[in-house]
Amino acid sequence: MSEQKEIKFSEDALALVDRIIRRYPEGKQKSALLPVLHIAQAEFGGWLPAPVMDYVASLLRIQPIEVYEVASFYTMFNLKPVGKCVVEVCRTGPCWLMGAEDIVKYMEKKLGIREGETTADGMFTIKTVECLASCGTAPMMQIGETYHENLTLQKVDEILDTCRTTVKEPVSHWRKDKIKG
Amino acid sequence: MGRKLLTEHINVPGIRNLETYRRQGGYETLKKALAMKPEDIVEEVKKSGLRGRGGAGFPTGMKWSFLAKPEGVPRYLVCNADESEPGTFKDRYMMERLPHLLIEGMAIGSFALGCRTSYIYIRGELMYVFQILQEAIDEAYAAGLLGKNIMGTGWDFDLHVHCGGGAYICGEETALIESLEGKRGNPRIKPPFPAIRGVWDCPTVVNNVESIMAVVPIVRDGGETYASIGIGKSTGTKLISACGHLKKPGVYEIELGVPVEEFIYSDEYCGGIRNDKKLKAVVAGGSSVPVLPAELILKTAAGEPRLMSYESLAEGGFASGTMLGSGGFIVMDEDTSIVKNLWTFTRFYHHESCGQCSPCREGTGWMEKILHKILDGHGTLSDVDLLWDIQSKIEGKTICPLGDAAAWPVASAIRHFRHEFEEYVRNPQAIRTDHHYYRVNNLSPELA
Ligand SMILES: Cc1cc2nc3c(=O)[nH]c(=O)nc-3n(C[C@H](O)[C@H](O)[C@H](O)COP(=O)(O)O)c2cc1C
Ligand code: SF4
Ligand code: FES
Numbered sequence: 001m002s003e004q005k006e007i008k009f010s011e012d013a014l015a016l017v018d019r020i021i022r023r024y025p026e027g028k029q030k031s032a033l034l035p036v037l038h039i040a041q042a043e044f045g046g047w048l049p050a051p052v053m054d055y056v057a058s059l060l061r062i063q064p065i066e067v068y069e070v071a072s073f074y075t076m077f078n079l080k081p082v083g084k085c086v087v088e089v090c091r092t093g094p095c096w097l098m099g100a101e102d103i104v105k106y107m108e109k110k111l112g113i114r115e116g117e118t119t120a121d122g123m124f125t126i127k128t129v130e131c132l133a134s135c136g137t138a139p140m141m142q143i144g145e146t147y148h149e150n151l152t153l154q155k156v157d158e159i160l161d162t163c164r165t166t167v168k169e170p171v172s173h174w175r176k177d178k179i180k181g
Numbered sequence: 182m183g184r185k186l187l188t189e190h191i192n193v194p195g196i197r198n199l200e201t202y203r204r205q206g207g208y209e210t211l212k213k214a215l216a217m218k219p220e221d222i223v224e225e226v227k228k229s230g231l232r233g234r235g236g237a238g239f240p241t242g243m244k245w246s247f248l249a250k251p252e253g254v255p256r257y258l259v260c261n262a263d264e265s266e267p268g269t270f271k272d273r274y275m276m277e278r279l280p281h282l283l284i285e286g287m288a289i290g291s292f293a294l295g296c297r298t299s300y301i302y303i304r305g306e307l308m309y310v311f312q313i314l315q316e317a318i319d320e321a322y323a324a325g326l327l328g329k330n331i332m333g334t335g336w337d338f339d340l341h342v343h344c345g346g347g348a349y350i351c352g353e354e355t356a357l358i359e360s361l362e363g364k365r366g367n368p369r370i371k372p373p374f375p376a377i378r379g380v381w382d383c384p385t386v387v388n389n390v391e392s393i394m395a396v397v398p399i400v401r402d403g404g405e406t407y408a409s410i411g412i413g414k415s416t417g418t419k420l421i422s423a424c425g426h427l428k429k430p431g432v433y434e435i436e437l438g439v440p441v442e443e444f445i446y447s448d449e450y451c452g453g454i455r456n457d458k459k460l461k462a463v464v465a466g467g468s469s470v471p472v473l474p475a476e477l478i479l480k481t482a483a484g485e486p487r488l489m490s491y492e493s494l495a496e497g498g499f500a501s502g503t504m505l506g507s508g509g510f511i512v513m514d515e516d517t518s519i520v521k522n523l524w525t526f527t528r529f530y531h532h533e534s535c536g537q538c539s540p541c542r543e544g545t546g547w548m549e550k551i552l553h554k555i556l557d558g559h560g561t562l563s564d565v566d567l568l569w570d571i572q573s574k575i576e577g578k579t580i581c582p583l584g585d586a587a588a589w590p591v592a593s594a595i596r597h598f599r600h601e602f603e604e605y606v607r608n609p610q611a612i613r614t615d616h617h618y619y620r621v622n623n624l625s626p627e628l629a
Contacts, residue, residue: 133264
């Protein structure tokens with residue numbers, strides 16, 4: 001991982017963090033923590049090692065513990081390395097009624113891993129998540145910012161195949177190209 | 182056809198963009214509002230009878246009039262776009278398609294409340310909607326509809342979007358405020374209420390996306406016109422997100438008071454049950470509200486047709502009624518296992534409990550485990566009583582209503598479907614072969 005490299009946001013990311021901080025009143029820069037953690041995950045390979053969290057703390061002029069306690073509370077932040085594509089499958093009631101369990105089992109079998117694990121080639125992590133406000137188009141899953149809805153097993157095949165052939169860098173919720181400008 | 186106040190233009194191509202939105206009359210209501218006295222806008226919202234669309238149904242005008250206005254202290258309007266209640270997907274649908282309606286509503290509301298800066302708090306998973314909102318906000322700034330001297334009136338106002346990090350509890354308004362301050366989403370003890378001490382200790386109003394959007398037609402047409410739609414104290418229109426075993430799941434704008442039967446079966450709405458199966462049960466207002474069996478959702482215990490309104494759905498109290506809640510309408514056909522559906526809900530609440538109160542933190546975990554044991558074929562009859570006991574010891578004994586929200590589905594499932602729990606206990610063999618496993622399509626027989 002990037003532990004050896006100096007931990008520093010790109011110029012674009014730093015400029016964005018600056019703009020975000022200015023959305024909150026003077027002295028309330030801690031409010032920018034959640035957006036900045038999303039940006040950090042996008043900048044540093046899809047997860048948040050402790051040195052990255054320390055860096056975020058220094059950017060926002062808060063204590064590292066204030067970052068750790070927040071990063072560990074919210075489910076979107078990964079505190080362990082993950083695959084390039086984290087496949088987040090909704091498992092809550094409405095999706096279950098439409099076959100979410102089948103989607104998870106199918107994917108586990110196809111990828112040869114269990115939910116929560118990452119494939120040996122570092123390509124996929126399967127993560128089950130709770131309701132993503134897409135219950136009318138269930139079953140569904142999310143990869144990065146993209147919602148994949150009305151899933152069928154063929155669709156899952158297609159989506160995973162597309163990921164395998166097109167994804168070279170870790171996919172984050174905050175799209176990297178949205179950090180510029 | 183029911184009147185459409187929020188979704189009238191939703192299918193106009195390009196309505197997401199400012200220019201098209203303005204061609205449909207967009208931002209005319211903001212112009213009207215900026216020529217009114219702020220207190221008169223609050224008065225119109227009061228007259229409209231609008232009730233909070235986030236779940237609790239508290240009158241919006243009244244909430245606005247409670248906002249403290251100490252001299253020299255900023256106050257804030259925060260839009261709750263956390264939408265995480267299972268079964269609820271209306272706010273996402275609206276924001277994705279009509280971001281400017283939300284922005285216009287936020288500007289009008291902020292002007293009425295005297296806010297100079299306001300925030301939209303959107304759940305982090307909806308990052309693509311966050312970007313849609315951000316682009317729409319940028320457009321509005323460029324057109325002089327946000328920022329300095331809006332529409333030449335001398336009024337300055339800033340609007341920002343803030344994204345969460347994945348936590349259902351941040352939909353609870355005080356947890357949302359904590360989260361907006363960059364902290365864990367731990368609900369605060371009330372009082373003080375946000376109207377007195379909210380974000381950064383300043384007076385704050387938190388409103389749901391749909392409530393804020395509804396302010397636009399209210400100010401446009403007048404509160405009384407809005408109040409003339411609907412039935413009794415359930416005024417206006419409501420967005421219902423319908424899901425589960427329906428022919429046509431989706432988001433529907435209804436006039437409050439439509440019969441439940443019409444909503445489920447008519448072609449204007451959900452078109453009936455998928456595969457023409459029989460209706461077994463409905464969770465009418467998001468996972469937190471009591472589940473009702475078919476006969477009680479279609480008709481009240483007194484035999485009256487049940488209507489889609491706050492009062493009619495609540496008729497009979499928790500003994501035979503439920504709640505309109507967030508409008509997340511989850512429909513289950515005759516093959517559904519109530520016990521297994523309940524287990525997914527209980528697992529959800531256990532996962533989402535912030536952990537501050539022991540009854541919620543521990544109780545949700547115990548309920549999840551007991552349900553799992555029953556589903557696994559190792560349950561006993563006393564487990565059902567134990568479940569009942571645990572839920573009764575969570576309800577009303579916690580800092581925030583997540584505890585109640587976890588207890589009610591369990592209580593109602595046992596109240597109306599006790600026989601099903603007992604069946605699982607008595608006949609564990611049947612569990613392996615019965616219908617509690619849904620397949621996505623017929624391509625996966627090997628997984629059955
Ligand atoms: C656990 C919990 C989750 C909630 N989630 C949401 C939500 O996602 N969206 C929402 O608008 N209100 C939610 N609420 C209700 C809010 O606390 C609050 O009542 C609402 O945002 C007020 O807006 P309204 O008056 O416009 O409905 C939730 C409440 C609780 C207790
Ligand atoms: S009821 Fe549950 S979610 Fe609410 S404050 Fe207590 S522990 Fe947290
Ligand atoms: S239950 Fe899966 S999106 Fe709501």
